Amino acid sequence: MKFFLIPALVLLALLSQPISSFALDDKLAFSGLNSTRAIYDVSSNDEKKLQFIFKVIRDTYDGATQQGVKQTTIVSMRGPTVRLLVRGRQGDKVLQQET
DSSP states (O other): OHHHHHHHHHHHHHHTSOGGGGOOOOHHHHTTOSEEEEEEEEOOOOHHHHHHHHHHHHHHHHHHHHTTOEEEEEEEEOTHHHHHHHHHHHHHHHHHHHO
């Protein structure tokens, strides 16, 4: 019984720690950097994938900014991504005309 109780209590103690204590600290990775540049080439027609990609881009930008690093970001969208975004904008126009 002790063999199961002790690991269970240790696991419970670790899981009960505040999430902020496990926050990512990139100070070592960004040490000596004043600025970064990033280029993202996005080509997908899947809305869920695009949401994930844009979240990663935003989180990366926010992470660098929080570490005090100035970041220049370029997002290139081509092919099916452009068609998806344009289709969404046309849908907005139709919705505005109907209301």
